[in-house]
Amino acid sequence: MEVKIKSMKHDDFKNNEYIDGLVEQIRASGTNIVVGKLNDLLNWGISNSLWPFCFGTSCCAIEFMCLGAARYDMARFGFEVARNSPRQADYIMCQGTITYRMAPALKRLYEQMAEPKYVIACGSCTVSGGPFKNSYCVVKGIDEIIPVDVYIPGCPPRPEAFFYGLIQLQRKIKVQKYFGGVNRKEKKMEYVPDGKE
Amino acid sequence: MADLQQQIAALCPQAEFDSTGEFLLVTVPDAQWHALARALKEQLGFDYLTALVGVDWKETLGVVYYITNSDTQEMIHVKVTTDNREQPMLHSVSDIWAVANYQEREVYDFYGIIFINHPDMRRFFLRNDWVGYPLRKDYDASEKLNPLRLEDEQNEDDTCSWVEDEKGNVARVAGKVFDDDEYVINVGPQHPSTHGVMRYRASLDGEIVKKVDVVSGYIHRGIEKMCESLTYPQTLLYTERMDYMAAHINRHALCLCIEKAMGLEVPRRAELIRLIMDELMRLSSHLLSYGCLTMDQGATTAFFYGFRDRELIYDIFDRTCGARMSMSYATIGGVVADVHPDFIKDVRHACDVIEKNLKEYHKLFTGNVIAVNRMKGVGVLDRADALNYAITGPSGRASGVHCDVRKTHPYSLYNEFDFDEVIRTEGDSMARYKVRMDEMVQSIKILRQACDKFEAEEGNEYIAKVPKMIKLPAGHWYQQVEASRGAFGVYLESDGDPKPFQKPYRLHFQTPCFNLVGIVDLTCKDNMIADLITITASIDYVIPDIDR
Numbered sequence: 001m002e003v004k005i006k007s008m009k010h011d012d013f014k015n016n017e018y019i020d021g022l023v024e025q026i027r028a029s030g031t032n033i034v035v036g037k038l039n040d041l042l043n044w045g046i047s048n049s050l051w052p053f054c055f056g057t058s059c060c061a062i063e064f065m066c067l068g069a070a071r072y073d074m075a076r077f078g079f080e081v082a083r084n085s086p087r088q089a090d091y092i093m094c095q096g097t098i099t100y101r102m103a104p105a106l107k108r109l110y111e112q113m114a115e116p117k118y119v120i121a122c123g124s125c126t127v128s129g130g131p132f133k134n135s136y137c138v139v140k141g142i143d144e145i146i147p148v149d150v151y152i153p154g155c156p157p158r159p160e161a162f163f164y165g166l167i168q169l170q171r172k173i174k175v176q177k178y179f180g181g182v183n184r185k186e187k188k189m190e191y192v193p194d195g196k197e
Numbered sequence: 198m199a200d201l202q203q204q205i206a207a208l209c210p211q212a213e214f215d216s217t218g219e220f221l222l223v224t225v226p227d228a229q230w231h232a233l234a235r236a237l238k239e240q241l242g243f244d245y246l247t248a249l250v251g252v253d254w255k256e257t258l259g260v261v262y263y264i265t266n267s268d269t270q271e272m273i274h275v276k277v278t279t280d281n282r283e284q285p286m287l288h289s290v291s292d293i294w295a296v297a298n299y300q301e302r303e304v305y306d307f308y309g310i311i312f313i314n315h316p317d318m319r320r321f322f323l324r325n326d327w328v329g330y331p332l333r334k335d336y337d338a339s340e341k342l343n344p345l346r347l348e349d350e351q352n353e354d355d356t357c358s359w360v361e362d363e364k365g366n367v368a369r370v371a372g373k374v375f376d377d378d379e380y381v382i383n384v385g386p387q388h389p390s391t392h393g394v395m396r397y398r399a400s401l402d403g404e405i406v407k408k409v410d411v412v413s414g415y416i417h418r419g420i421e422k423m424c425e426s427l428t429y430p431q432t433l434l435y436t437e438r439m440d441y442m443a444a445h446i447n448r449h450a451l452c453l454c455i456e457k458a459m460g461l462e463v464p465r466r467a468e469l470i471r472l473i474m475d476e477l478m479r480l481s482s483h484l485l486s487y488g489c490l491t492m493d494q495g496a497t498t499a500f501f502y503g504f505r506d507r508e509l510i511y512d513i514f515d516r517t518c519g520a521r522m523s524m525s526y527a528t529i530g531g532v533v534a535d536v537h538p539d540f541i542k543d544v545r546h547a548c549d550v551i552e553k554n555l556k557e558y559h560k561l562f563t564g565n566v567i568a569v570n571r572m573k574g575v576g577v578l579d580r581a582d583a584l585n586y587a588i589t590g591p592s593g594r595a596s597g598v599h600c601d602v603r604k605t606h607p608y609s610l611y612n613e614f615d616f617d618e619v620i621r622t623e624g625d626s627m628a629r630y631k632v633r634m635d636e637m638v639q640s641i642k643i644l645r646q647a648c649d650k651f652e653a654e655e656g657n658e659y660i661a662k663v664p665k666m667i668k669l670p671a672g673h674w675y676q677q678v679e680a681s682r683g684a685f686g687v688y689l690e691s692d693g694d695p696k697p698f699q700k701p702y703r704l705h706f707q708t709p710c711f712n713l714v715g716i717v718d719l720t721c722k723d724n725m726i727a728d729l730i731t732i733t734a735s736i737d738y739v740i741p742d743i744d745r
C-alpha cells in the first residue's frame with residue numbers, strides 16, 4: 001500500500017482505535033486473549049519506541065536538544081533514546097547542512113543501520129539546501145543521497161514542528177506491512193563479494 | 198600613529214603607509230615581510246594576530262594581516278600581495294604567530310596561495326581532491342569539476358611544505374602527518390562528544406595523546422563566497438548560521454561594520470535593544486556550554502537545568518523576534534521591529550531566575566569531586582600561548598589575557614555600563630568553566646542596567662532612516678565585537694560599484710572558534726584520551742563557526 005500523507009487534521013492524531021478495540025475485546029471476553037494481526041502488534045511496538053540516531057551538524061541539533069530537555073520532553077512519545085551508533089537506531093534524525101565532505105559519511109552511516117530504518121530530514125538545509133543552496137559544496141537536499149521518509153521544514157524548525165514530523169513518521173509506520181507489501185521504494189542493495197567488482 | 202609609522206619605516210624602508218583609514222595600513226613587499234613581522238612582534242609588541250584575510254584583487258592576490266599590541270590595544274594592518282596567479286607564493290608567519298598556521302591553510306584552500314616554510318600545507322575545509330580555489334574571482338563552479346563524491350578521501354596522511362633554501366629557491370618537500378608506526382585513532386566526524394561534526398585523529402601512546410590532527414570542513418558551506426553575490430541586507434542572514442549560539446551578536450557585528458562604512462547614526466534606543474539581545478544571547482550560550490560540559494562528564498541532570506533556563510531566554514526572543522533561534526532581528530540602522538510590550542518585564546524576570554539558579558548550579562557541580570578531578574590542572578594553556586594562538590573570549594581570559602572587546606575596543610554603548618572583565622590566571626579547564634559562570638553574573642548586571650536605561654528612554658524609535666539601496670564607497674573596514682566565544686571580526690571590502698544592488702567585494706568573518714580549535718593539539722598533548730573530551734568541551738567551540 002502506498003501511503004500518501006499530505007496534511008494531518010487534528011482529529012487524525014487519535015489513530016489508536018485498533019488498540020482501543022483490543023482493550024475492549026479483552027474486557028468483553030473476560031480472558032487475556034485477543035485475536036488480532038501480528039502486523040498491528042509490531043507496528044504498535046515499533047512506532048511507539050523509535051530510537052533516533054542524531055546526525056546533528058548545526059543549528060537544528062540545538063533545537064533537537066531542546067526537544068530532549070524538560071519543557072518539550074520527547075520521552076512522552078518514545079523518542080528519547082537518542083543513540084550515537086547507527087546500529088542501535090531506528091531512524092536518522094538528519095539535522096543541519098550536509099556538505100560534500102560530509103556526504104560519504106552520511107551515506108555510510110545510513111547503510112550501517114539495521115532494517116527497518118527511516119530518515120527524517122529536519123530543517124531547510126537537509127530538505128533542499130536551504131539558505132546555502134547556491135554554495136559550491138552543499139548537498140541540495142539529502143534525498144540526493146539517501147531516501148527520506150519525512151521532511152520537516154523550518155530554519156530551524158520549532159520544537160512543535162519536530163513533534164509534528166515525528167508523529168507523521170509514527171503514522172507512516174502504523175500503516176506499513178511488515179511481512180510483505182512493504183511500502184518503501186528503496187532499491188535492494190546488491191551484495192558484492194570482496195575482490196570482485 | 199605618526200610615531201609608529203616612523204618606527205616601522207626605520208625597520209623596513211620599503212614599506213608604504215596609508216593613514217587615512219581607521220587603522221594604519223602598511224604595504225610591504227613579500228621579501229621583507231617575514232623580517233618585519235618578527236620585528237613587529239619582538240620590538241614593537243604586536244603579539245596578537247587579530248585577523249588574516251586573503252583577498253583576490255583580480256590583478257594581484259594577497260593577504261591582509263590585522264595585528265594588535267595586546268598592551269596598548271593599538272591595531273595596524275599590513276597588506277602583502279603577489280601578482281603571480283599561476284603559483285602565488287608568500288612567506289609564512291606561522292612561526293611568529295602560531296595562530297597563522299590554520300589561517301594560512303584556510304587562505305591556501307580558498308585562494309591557492311602557497312605559504313613558504315609553512316609546516317603543513319594541506320587544504321583545511323575542502324576535500325583534498327577538490328579542483329580549483331573557490332574564493333578566487335575566476336573560480337569555475339561547474340558541477341563537472343567538483344561533483345558530489347560519495348567515496349572517501351584518499352591519502353589523508355600526505356602533507357607537504359614548501360621550503361626555501363639560503364639562495365632563495367623554493368622546493369616542495371612531501372611529508373606525512375603521522376609516522377607509519379604511530380597508533381592513530383579517529384574521533385568523529387559523527388561523534389557525540391565533539392559537539393558537532395569535528396574530526397580528530399589522535400596519535401596515542403597507551404592512553405596518552407601524543408598528537409592531534411584536526412580535520413575540519415565537514416560543515417563548510419562557503420558562506421564568504423555566497424556573500425559576494427548578495428546585497429548587504431541579504432548577507433546578514435548568514436551571520437546567524439555560523440555561531441548560532443551568538444546569532445544576535447554576529448549579526449550585530451556585520452550591522453555595525455556596514456553602518457560604519459555608510460557613516461550611519463543608529464538611534465540610541467535601537468542600540469540599547471541590540472545590546473540587551475546580545476547579553477541575553479551570551480547568557481543562553483554560556484548556559485548551553487554549562488549543560489554540555491557537565492553532560493560530557495556524566496552529569497546529565499545539570500544539562501536539564503541549563504536548558505530549563507535557556508527556555509526563558511528563548512521565550513523573550515520568541516515574543517519579540519518571532520523565532521526561537523535564527524532570529525533575524527538586528528538590521529542595518531537598528532532592529533526590524535519594536536520590542537514586545539512585556540519585554541523589559543520578561544528580561545528582569547529571566548535575570549532574577551537565572552541569578553538564583555546560578556548559585557544552585559555552583560552548589561551542584563563546581564565543587565563536585567569528579568568535576569574537580571577531571572578539570573583542575575587539566576589542559577593548561579598559559580598566557581604566552583593564549584596570545585600566540587590568538588585565543589579570545591572566556592578561554593583567553595581564563596589564561597589571563599585581557600581580551601574582552603567590550604573593554605579593549607568598546608563598541609555599541611558598552612562604555613556606559615559598569616561591569617567587570619572576568620580574568621583568571623590558571624588557564625586549565627576549570628578556569629575556563631569558572632570564567633563562563635562568572636561572566637553570566639556580569640551579563641545579568643549589564644542587563645539590569647540596560648533595562649533601567651531602556652525604561653528611561655523616550656519615544657519608540659527603533660530604526661534609523663536607511664536608504665533603500667545601500668551603496669558603500671570604495672574601501673575596507675574591520676569591526677570586532679565580543680561574541681559568546683571570543684572576538685568576532687568582520688572584514689568588509691567594497692569596490693564602490695556605482696550600479697544598483699551593490700554587493701560586497703569581499704566579506705570575511707574572523708570567527709573566535711577558528712582560533713580555539715588551534716589549541717586542541719597543544720592542550721591535549723600528554724593528557725589522557727578521555728580528557729580530550731573534557732578539554733574540548735571546556736574550550737567550547739561551535740563547529741559551524743569554525744567552518745563557515
